[in-house]
Amino acid sequence: MSITIDQVTLAVEAALGEASLIARTGAEGTITEGVNDLPYMMIYAESGQTDPKGGVDRTSFRGGIRVNELIVMVDVYVRQRSHIGEDMAKTTHCTDAVINILEEQNVKPYFGLLGLQAFHWAWQRVTFVYGDPNTGYVGVRFTLTFTIF
Amino acid sequence: MAMTTTAVNGCDAIIMLDNAAGTPVDISGSSNSVEIQFDNDMGEYKTFGSKWKARLECGKDASFKLKIVYTTAAAEAMRNLLNWYFITFGGKTLTVDIPSSGAGGDRYSAEVKLETFSIPAPSDEPKPILVEMTLLPDGAVAWTQL
Numbered sequence: 001m002s003i004t005i006d007q008v009t010l011a012v013e014a015a016l017g018e019a020s021l022i023a024r025t026g027a028e029g030t031i032t033e034g035v036n037d038l039p040y041m042m043i044y045a046e047s048g049q050t051d052p053k054g055g056v057d058r059t060s061f062r063g064g065i066r067v068n069e070l071i072v073m074v075d076v077y078v079r080q081r082s083h084i085g086e087d088m089a090k091t092t093h094c095t096d097a098v099i100n101i102l103e104e105q106n107v108k109p110y111f112g113l114l115g116l117q118a119f120h121w122a123w124q125r126v127t128f129v130y131g132d133p134n135t136g137y138v139g140v141r142f143t144l145t146f147t148i149f
Numbered sequence: 150m151a152m153t154t155t156a157v158n159g160c161d162a163i164i165m166l167d168n169a170a171g172t173p174v175d176i177s178g179s180s181n182s183v184e185i186q187f188d189n190d191m192g193e194y195k196t197f198g199s200k201w202k203a204r205l206e207c208g209k210d211a212s213f214k215l216k217i218v219y220t221t222a223a224a225e226a227m228r229n230l231l232n233w234y235f236i237t238f239g240g241k242t243l244t245v246d247i248p249s250s251g252a253g254g255d256r257y258s259a260e261v262k263l264e265t266f267s268i269p270a271p272s273d274e275p276k277p278i279l280v281e282m283t284l285l286p287d288g289a290v291a292w293t294q295l
Binding site: 053056058059060061062063064065067117118119147149 | 164177
């Protein structure tokens, strides 16, 4: 790929970490086992694919251009599960804050990173079960899909 | 019957096209596909007493449809195309080697002129823009076994 996976996750962290309400972020090497200082945003690469709409690895003869798709997950641990109404309200506020940042990425370079040619996202409310003993956290998971060539 | 072992695909085809100086340049790395259409001109007729038509062969023709990737580097296909259409005009030598330039391949070459090209730019398509152009031979198309 024209850019590394690390570059993408760190660029996403730098941008989305600016979302209001987010207390702490972690990406790649700075992700911690402990979930303290909520809301905590965790960014990591999930999977990838070459030429997602085709049946080969290339868009030009002899491998001149390869289109790669990279999926990056952004997990936001919002609150330790307690009061359902407060949990939901804080979660939707955090979700809106992250979406606002994503919607600011109107023109290239997206996330300040040359090589990101396009992206889209989806989000889903999640109850994360994490730690030992297992603890429930309300939160939201964003799935960011990047097109890179 | 034994299964063939010599089937090929187009993944490693080599496309050469003259640049503005008339020098052949390998544009494979910025080209997505090529389709070569060959035609025989036919004159048909029918005679009394026969239900079936007969045909006579006459001229030959061909066309080359190339899909190239919209890029911005000077030596690549797109800049070559824009220079050709807007500045230099005229004919260029096109060479297509399938499956590659190695022994056993086939080379199709011709002096060609640019008939049409189109640039699609949708806002909702993340893949590279593919520009389609049609080239018509100005004279014979040569076929060479490599």
